[in-house]
Amino acid sequence: MPSSPRTGSSVSGPTRRNGMEKRVDRDWWKSLFDDLYLITDSRSVCDEGLTRKEVDLILELTGASKEWRILDLCGGQGRHALELARRGFCSVTVLDYSESLVSLGKEAARKEGISIHFVRGDARNTGLSDDSFDAVFILGNSFGYFLEEDDDRKVLSEAYRLLIPGGVFLLDVSSGDYVRENFRPLAWHEIGDDIVVCREREMRGDRVVTREVVLSKREGLLRDACYSIRLFGEEELNAIAREAGFRHIQTLSGLAFHEKKGDYGFMNSRIYLLGRK
DSSP states (O other), rough: OOOOOTTTTSSEEEEHHHHHHOOOOTTTTTSSSTHHHHHHHHHTTTOHHHHHHHHHHHHHHHHHOTEEEEEEEEEEEEEEHHHHHHHHHHHHEEEESSSHHHHHHHHHHHHHHHEEEEEEEEBBBBBOTTOEEEEEOSSSSSSOSSSSHHHHHHHHHHHHHHEEEEEEEEEEEEEEHHHHHHHOOOOOOOOEEEEEEEEEEEEEETEEEEEEEEEETTTEEEEEEEEEOOOHHHHHHHHHHHTOOOEEEEEEEEOOOOOOOOOOOGSEEEEEEEEOO
């Protein structure tokens, strides 16, 4: 397969761009995060060494103590929560919409004998009680999935509602500036001897629209889906966090955790935003 062309390549004409964007279901995130996602994105979401480094930074930034009640919002299979529990954190909750990932997280915790509360729910309206957590984390670029910007704001407002006064909020997203400056319209990688993941990307305003095709050499086509993720810069993140009510906001940018160079999509360069209620 040819190497990925840089921005400005003629691989995607206007007709194709329009067609790809139209294929994005507004609720694409309800179905994409399944067992196959843990294979296609395994270089990040199943890398225990990378997760440990991320948790090292999380603890350094937040100063979290082991008695804190922590919510991992949009936490998937709970990779960060599991690592926190391994380190002695005794009150960790994971909320995610994906029934598949929540089930896998529960099973992983059971096998390790770890106590974590897994909840399936919508981050915009969790149904959890006011002022019930010392810290709320949104990690691993799990923000910016909704087509309406107001829905992203609802997630931040919900995080604010759930925190105790003085509670800590931590948001980890892809650096929008990095994605724009290093944009690759095409990317692909192999997983083991069987799976090939191909991604075609287009910049559409403040969003990246992606078509993901997953092929098995033995079984054929496993996935052909489109999704759209909003990009954020530091100033915009600061602004929407302030709108949600957070104070004492700090940001760190340009953070990278993968040891090997490569195209890790939205996980290459990150912004961490820290705020308090």
